[in-house]
Amino acid sequence: MSILEVSGLKKIYTTRFGGNHVEALKNVNFSVEQGEYVAIMGESGSGKTTLLNILAALDRPTSGTVLLDGRDLTKIKESDVSAFRRDHLGFVFQEFNLLDTFSLEDNIFLPLVLAGKPHREMQKRLEPVAAQLGIADILKKYPYEVSGGQKQRAAVARALITNPRLVLADEPTGALDSKATDELLRLLGKINKTGQTILLVTHSLKAASHAGRILFIKDGEVFHQLYRGNNTNEQLYQKISDTLTLLATGGERQ
Amino acid sequence: MKASFYPKFAWDGIRKNNRLYVPYILTCTGMVTMYYIIVSLSASPLINSLRGGPNIITMLDLGSWVILIFALIFLFYTNSFLSRRRTKEFGLYNILGMGKRNIARILFWETLIASGIALIAGNGAGIVLSKLAELGLVNIMKEEVSYTLSVSGFALGRSTGLFATIFFLIFLNTLRRIRSASPVELLHSESLGEKPPKTNWFFGALGAVLLGAAYYIAVSIDDPLAALNWFFAAVVMVVIGSYLLFIAGSVVFCRLLQKKKKYYYKPNHFVSVSSMVYRMKRNGAGLASICILATMVLVMISSTASLYFGTEDSLMNRYPRQINLSTNMLYPESLGGHNLPALRAEFLRIAAAEGAVMESITDYRLASVVGVLENNAIEVDLTKLDKNGPNAKSNIYKVDQLRTFTNIYQIYIMPLEDYNRIMGTNETLAADECLIYTAKEKYAHDMLAINGGSTFKIKKHLATFFSSGDTVMNIISPMHIVVPNLDAAIKGISDLTDSHGNKLVALRWNYSFDTQLDEENQIALNAKLHEAVKEFNNNGEYGIDSYSVDSRAANRGDFYGTYGGLFFLGVLLSMVFIFAAVLIIYYKQISEGYEDRARFDIMQKVGMTKKEIRKNINSQLLTIFFLPLVGAGLHLTFAFPIIRRLLLLFALNDVALFAIATVICFLVFALFYTLVYRITSNAYYAIVSGAKET
Numbered sequence: 022m023s024i025l026e027v028s029g030l031k032k033i034y035t036t037r038f039g040g041n042h043v044e045a046l047k048n049v050n051f052s053v054e055q056g057e058y059v060a061i062m063g064e065s066g067s068g069k070t071t072l073l074n075i076l077a078a079l080d081r082p083t084s085g086t087v088l089l090d091g092r093d094l095t096k097i098k099e100s101d102v103s104a105f106r107r108d109h110l111g112f113v114f115q116e117f118n119l120l121d122t123f124s125l126e127d128n129i130f131l132p133l134v135l136a137g138k139p140h141r142e143m144q145k146r147l148e149p150v151a152a153q154l155g156i157a158d159i160l161k162k163y164p165y166e167v168s169g170g171q172k173q174r175a176a177v178a179r180a181l182i183t184n185p186r187l188v189l190a191d192e193p194t195g196a197l198d199s200k201a202t203d204e205l206l207r208l209l210g211k212i213n214k215t216g217q218t219i220l221l222v223t224h225s226l227k228a229a230s231h232a233g234r235i236l237f238i239k240d241g242e243v244f245h246q247l248y249r250g251n252n253t254n255e256q257l258y259q260k261i262s263d264t265l266t267l268l269a270t271g272g273e274r275q
Numbered sequence: 276m277k278a279s280f281y282p283k284f285a286w287d288g289i290r291k292n293n294r295l296y297v298p299y300i301l302t303c304t305g306m307v308t309m310y311y312i313i314v315s316l317s318a319s320p321l322i323n324s325l326r327g328g329p330n331i332i333t334m335l336d337l338g339s340w341v342i343l344i345f346a347l348i349f350l351f352y353t354n355s356f357l358s359r360r361r362t363k364e365f366g367l368y369n370i371l372g373m374g375k376r377n378i379a380r381i382l383f384w385e386t387l388i389a390s391g392i393a394l395i396a397g398n399g400a401g402i403v404l405s406k407l408a409e410l411g412l413v414n415i416m417k418e419e420v421s422y423t424l425s426v427s428g429f430a431l432g433r434s435t436g437l438f439a440t441i442f443f444l445i446f447l448n449t450l451r452r453i454r455s456a457s458p459v460e461l462l463h464s465e466s467l468g469e470k471p472p473k474t475n476w477f478f479g480a481l482g483a484v485l486l487g488a489a490y491y492i493a494v495s496i497d498d499p500l501a502a503l504n505w506f507f508a509a510v511v512m513v514v515i516g517s518y519l520l521f522i523a524g525s526v527v528f529c530r531l532l533q534k535k536k537k538y539y540y541k542p543n544h545f546v547s548v549s550s551m552v553y554r555m556k557r558n559g560a561g562l563a564s565i566c567i568l569a570t571m572v573l574v575m576i577s578s579t580a581s582l583y584f585g586t587e588d589s590l591m592n593r594y595p596r597q598i599n600l601s602t603n604m605l606y607p608e609s610l611g612g613h614n615l616p617a618l619r620a621e622f623l624r625i626a627a628a629e630g631a632v633m634e635s636i637t638d639y640r641l642a643s644v645v646g647v648l649e650n651n652a653i654e655v656d657l658t659k660l661d662k663n664g665p666n667a668k669s670n671i672y673k674v675d676q677l678r679t680f681t682n683i684y685q686i687y688i689m690p691l692e693d694y695n696r697i698m699g700t701n702e703t704l705a706a707d708e709c710l711i712y713t714a715k716e717k718y719a720h721d722m723l724a725i726n727g728g729s730t731f732k733i734k735k736h737l738a739t740f741f742s743s744g745d746t747v748m749n750i751i752s753p754m755h756i757v758v759p760n761l762d763a764a765i766k767g768i769s770d771l772t773d774s775h776g777n778k779l780v781a782l783r784w785n786y787s788f789d790t791q792l793d794e795e796n797q798i799a800l801n802a803k804l805h806e807a808v809k810e811f812n813n814n815g816e817y818g819i820d821s822y823s824v825d826s827r828a829a830n831r832g833d834f835y836g837t838y839g840g841l842f843f844l845g846v847l848l849s850m851v852f853i854f855a856a857v858l859i860i861y862y863k864q865i866s867e868g869y870e871d872r873a874r875f876d877i878m879q880k881v882g883m884t885k886k887e888i889r890k891n892i893n894s895q896l897l898t899i900f901f902l903p904l905v906g907a908g909l910h911l912t913f914a915f916p917i918i919r920r921l922l923l924l925f926a927l928n929d930v931a932l933f934a935i936a937t938v939i940c941f942l943v944f945a946l947f948y949t950l951v952y953r954i955t956s957n958a959y960y961a962i963v964s965g966a967k968e969t
Binding site: 102103104106107108112118119120123130131132136137143179 | 537552553879882884887
């Protein structure tokens with residue numbers, strides 16, 4: 022069963038002065054199945070960020086639909102959007118976006134507190150997530166006291182603690198060193214194995230090579246997609262690299 | 276590098292950072308102005324020559340110290356914000372090849388320019404504003420108080436010297452920061468996460484204790500003399516206590532809330548409480564300053580306003596009748612014999628010649644002496660109690676020495692005959708009996724001995740006593756004793772003298788009355804009577820030592836001069852203080868808006884609705900804004916009794932008037948404050964919601 026269905030998505034930006042129209046998304050169609058790990062790749066300006074913002078309900082498309090569990094995101098009332106986002110989506114950002122006024126633990130609790138969950142339940146949910154991400158013993162620390170990798174793992178924990186239908190990760194490895202990157206990708210893979218659906222937006226080959234399926238976006242359209250099949254990460258890496266070369270040198274559509 | 280490079284570079288630095296520097300320089304300027312005005316007024320010989328002037332000067336002096344301490348804390352605090360923003364810029368210079376020595380030189384020039392502007396503009400504004408203040412005062416008082424316009428060299432020197440020192444200390448502090456940091460640290464300092472504030476139980480508790488003690492002092496003291504004594508201590512305790520409570524106590528309080536998990540992990544508490552910890556850490560000093568400023572403003576305005584509007588009341592208390600005569604006699608005999616009848620007859624003749632009919636004549640004799648009560652005996656020879664020995668050339672009778680005694684009374688001994696006449700009573704006393712009245716606390720013994728004089732049994736404690744002009748202005752608590760025979764009662768003590776040869780016991784005859792004359796004629800009659808008493812005085816037979824002949828009408832102008840002047844000063848200083856408070860709060864919140872922007876952006880991404888964010892911002896801003904106001908209200912409530920005691924020194928005894936003035940001042944201030952809150956919160960919303968556009 023598909024968890025996310027995107028069809029005919031179009032986004033046109035109108036600049037404030039002069040009325041110039043910029044078409045960020047032309048016609049995007051794809052779907053994500055329950056338990057999938059999908060990476061979306063594309064160069065800067067390809068429309069990646071616009072797509073992610075629409076998927077996150079932070080922005081509305083000019084036309085087209087986004088169905089999450091059969092519910093149209095684009096039709097949700099403005100006042101309910103935040104609550105919907107909080108209850109159904111988990112976010113991981115490039116800059117972690119942890120609040121420096123909270124300890125890691127409180128940062129992870131934030132969405133649950135906003136949802137009005139009792140403290141005992143929060144604590145119960147936190148334990149397995151923290152253990153899985155290896156941050157159980159730094160929960161009382163503040164963001165400024167821990168490394169980038171640890172911060173990002175706390176951010177992942179914050180995304181997972183609401184048991185979201187879909188985790189959206191925007192360049193999660195962008196601000197990490199290679200060791201922390203490897204560790205985070207390994208963890209995301211592990212989390213996916215437990216059945217969590219993940220949508221990853223990146224232009225890092227390495228990050229994409231951990232996914233089960235890779236969508237390539239170019240000029241506001243899904244240009245191509247790759248399935249992992251039986252490939253190892255290394256083989257997939259090579260395939261992605263080939264595809265990107267093809268895209269960059271203007272190869273024909275397959 | 277060329278020497279001229281530095282000033283130019285420094286000037287550019289100030290210009291480019293004008294959004295940060297302008298408020299800072301404005302703040303410095305405001306502080307210098309404030310300080311100059313207060314010091315110049317307190318050093319003004321004209322104010323000193325006013326009736327009650329020394330009291331104003333004491334207040335102004337205290338105010339100048341409060342402002343100086345306030346300026347020191349506040350400028351350091353404002354500057355720390357400024358320099359935190361600037362550190363990044365210096366980090367870049369450092370990486371681009373500028374040594375720390377060069378940076379220090381630039382900083383030096385920046386400090387020099389900024390403090391130069393602040394000192395020149397501040398003192399300039401101070402001179403103009405103090406001139407304006409004086410002009411306004413002359414205008415308000417019509418011709419009674421004439422202020423010449425002048426530049427106070429003393430104030431100029433003091434404000435320049437002290438503030439230059441403060442600016443230099445700030446410069447050293449910035450230098451220390453820059454020196455100890457590496458270039459990369461400098462570059463990233465701004466984005467460096469802030470450490471969570473430490474919980475300091477000790478200082479939090481100390482603040483609470485100090486404040487509690489100060490409140491206790493203010494409430495428990497009922498003697499004006501003691502009030503004067505403790506007032507300054509209480510003020511200092513309140514200032515320190517407020518700072519500690521706002522800085523440490525607020526953090527402790529938030530931490531306690533965070534420990535209560537059931538309370539803390541609720542949508543509307545979670546974000547507010549955790550952000551408040553940081554806000555209080557950054558704003559604690561500022562909020563405490565605002566709280567103290569607000570209290571000062573309110574105390575000043577309400578007390579001076581009630582003094583001014585209660586002038587008639589004070590005048591009535593001080594001069595119970597239209598014409599008030601009082602003579603001090605050299606010998607006890609002068610109060611008897613044919614002396615007083617002769618004086619009365621002459622007064623009556625003069626009044627009749629002026630066409631006046633005397634009404635409500637108050638006519639009594641009394642002996643007045645300062646004494647210390649020990650058990651049931653009064654010691655009037657204070658030199659005996661002097662620590663420096665009985666015969667030392669002591670100044671024991673000066674007010675600041677008298678303050679050191681706790682059980683001190685101004686004792687008025689009055690003959691029964693006079694008491695019965697005035698009160699219309701028919702009391703009788705045996706030769707060894709007396710009536711007694713004390714204002715402070717009921718006299719606890721059934722005997723009263725005057726050391727070296729007579730001993731009496733207390734026949735009756737009087738519930739009230741008539742108020743005479745004498746007792747109103749006295750800072751020492753009065754004790755009235757009514758005796759059957761005045762001469763007998765003071766026999767042993769009437770010849771005692773202090774180390775300067777002045778008699779300890781004053782023998783007084785008071786004679787006061789109303790007429791149907793208009794004010795002008797009252798003054799004329801008063802002048803005639805004055806002449807007459809002068810004649811009697813010159814004629815040594817009557818044994819008059821000194822005398823006063825005062826008409827209420829003639830003193831009215833003088834009273835209005837003093838109280839109107841005080842009121843004017845109060846208004847002036849309040850305006851300056853309010854300006855400072857507004858500047859602090861506006862500047863702080865605006866600059867914090869930029870920091871909070873990112874935070875609220877994240878919260879929105881994590882699933883906080885816009886409505887929740889708005890609610891949150893609102894509650895935090897409200898707390899930040901109204902905490903000082905609530906603090907000021909509390910301070911004011913507890914200061915009320917002690918200030919009331921102090922107002923007694925100005926012969927103002929109208930509690931209702933003072934209460935109403937206080938309440939009105941508080942309401943007006945709160946209204947004004949709410950207005951500033953609205954403006955600030957709008958600007959703050961604009962900044963925080965601008966996050967989406969980036």
